[in-house]
Amino acid sequence: MKDVQVLEKEIHVGINSDQDIVAARQKGRALAIALGFSSGDATLIATAISELARNILTYAKCGEIQLTVLHNSTRPGIQLIAHDTGPGIPDITLALRDGFSTSGSLGLGLPGVKRLVDEFEIVSEVNHGTTVTAKKWKL
Amino acid sequence: MEVPILKQGDCLIATVQAALTDADLLHFRTALIQQVVRCRSRGVIVDLTSLDVMDSFASRTLREIAQMIRLRGAETVIVGIQPEVAFAMVQLGLKLEDVTTALDLEEGLAHLGKGSASSA
Numbered sequence: 035m036k037d038v039q040v041l042e043k044e045i046h047v048g049i050n051s052d053q054d055i056v057a058a059r060q061k062g063r064a065l066a067i068a069l070g071f072s073s074g075d076a077t078l079i080a081t082a083i084s085e086l087a088r089n090i091l092t093y094a095k096c097g098e099i100q101l102t103v104l105h106n107s108t109r110p111g112i113q114l115i116a117h118d119t120g121p122g123i124p125d126i127t128l129a130l131r132d133g134f135s136t137s138g139s140l141g142l143g144l145p146g147v148k149r150l151v152d153e154f155e156i157v158s159e160v161n162h163g164t165t166v167t168a169k170k171w172k173l
Numbered sequence: 174m175e176v177p178i179l180k181q182g183d184c185l186i187a188t189v190q191a192a193l194t195d196a197d198l199l200h201f202r203t204a205l206i207q208q209v210v211r212c213r214s215r216g217v218i219v220d221l222t223s224l225d226v227m228d229s230f231a232s233r234t235l236r237e238i239a240q241m242i243r244l245r246g247a248e249t250v251i252v253g254i255q256p257e258v259a260f261a262m263v264q265l266g267l268k269l270e271d272v273t274t275a276l277d278l279e280e281g282l283a284h285l286g287k288g289s290a291s292s293a
Contacts, residue, residue, distance in 0.1 A: 052195035058191065059226055077225065077257035081265060084228040132266060143229065146265035 044080050045086075045101040049118075055087040062114065065101055067073040069110045070171050079112060079170050082150040086116035086166055094120020094163065104169065111171040114151070119163035126156055176201045176209050184285055185209060186278070189224050193261040198234045206241050215247050215283035220278055222253030232267040240271045249273065252281040 045065065047058040071145035081153040087143060090097035097118030104111040132145045141155045144166075148154040153169040174191045185208055193201065208216060219235065221227075237250040252275045256260075262269070275281040 054195050056192045063225070074257040074260055077261050078264065079254075080226045081228055081261040084226050085265065088228060088230060146229070146267075149264045149266070150261065 040162065043103050047099045047101075048096070049087045049090045049099055049116075050096045053093065055066065055084055055091065058087045059083040062099075062101055062112070062131065065103070066170075068113055071112075073169075074110075075170065077171065078150045079114070082147045082168060082170075083114055085143050085147045085150075086114065086168070089166075090116055090118045090120070094118035106169075106171070109172045111152075111169055114165045114166075114170075116166040116168075118165075119164075122160040122162055122164060123158040123164055124160050125158070126158060130156070178203070178205060180208075180212055180214075182287065183212075183214055184195050184218065184282070184287060185212060185214045186218045186220065188220040188222075191223065192225065193231070195230055198231060200264070202238050202241075205238060206245075209245055209247055213281065216287070217242050217247060217249045218278060218281040218285070219249065219251050220281075221251060221258075222254045222277070224253075224255070224258060227254070227262050227263065229267060231260055232262065232269060236269060236272055239282055248285060250275050250281040250284050252277055 045061055047054060047061055049055065049058060062083040063080040066079045084089050086106045087099055098114065100115040100117065102113040130144050130148065147168065151168040151170045155167045156164065158164040174193055174197050176187050176189050178187045180184055187205055202279050205217065235251060242249045250273045251269065254274060272283065
């Protein structure tokens with residue numbers, strides 16, 4: 035656990051362009067590897083970040099991805115928070131249904147991301163923005 | 174980041190070598206289709222061995238590329254999808270339906286009828 039203590043506890047990546055999507059997922063992967071996540075789980079984390087950042091860019095135009103190192107009694111984890119102050123999601127139940135999309139994209143974003151992580155929570159208010167919180171624990 | 178596209182006989186081989194932004198992917202799509210037309214290619218291999226993340230946008234763009242190339246009368250084979258990437262794609266629900274995939278460049282070439290070890 036010595037290595038973990040020297041890590042940055044929190045990383046913020048502003049999402050304003052498609053380049054920021056790449057930057058955010060690369061930082062997420064690097065953090066996961068540094069915490070000892072397997073390469074497979076690091077890929078799941080990077081993919082989840084890519085998808086959440088893409089949602090920010092598509093629906094809200096800008097926002098932020100925040101990565102935080104977590105520790106419970108037995109193992110480390112990573113918390114991903116995707117926050118924007120965009121239009122919000124009117125019907126979260128519908129947005130979490132596979133195949134649903136309002137932007138003409140694949141409509142896999144949220145339900146797909148939920149499957150990539152261990153814990154998933156979404157808070158959204160119309161006209162005020164959306165915050166998705168996801169956690170992945172090291173096996 | 175530009176994706177290099179090599180011509181080998183009547184095939185094209187495009188090798189993704191670094192992380193691609195959405196803009197890079199769209200640029201790659203255009204460049205590859207143009208090359209298919211210019212070279213009158215019969216087959217195209219897109220090598221994703223170095224790709225570390227495939228999200229919904231990359232997956233959709235690759236499907237579009239394969240569909241466009243098919244409309245030109247040529248065939249696309251996606252090769253080299255890493256096991257971790259494949260796992261994440263399945264979890265995310267990305268299927269790359271209707272797109273031919275192969276283990277690696279050699280198998281991709283074999284699928285296109287270009288022989289395997291001898292020409293690789």
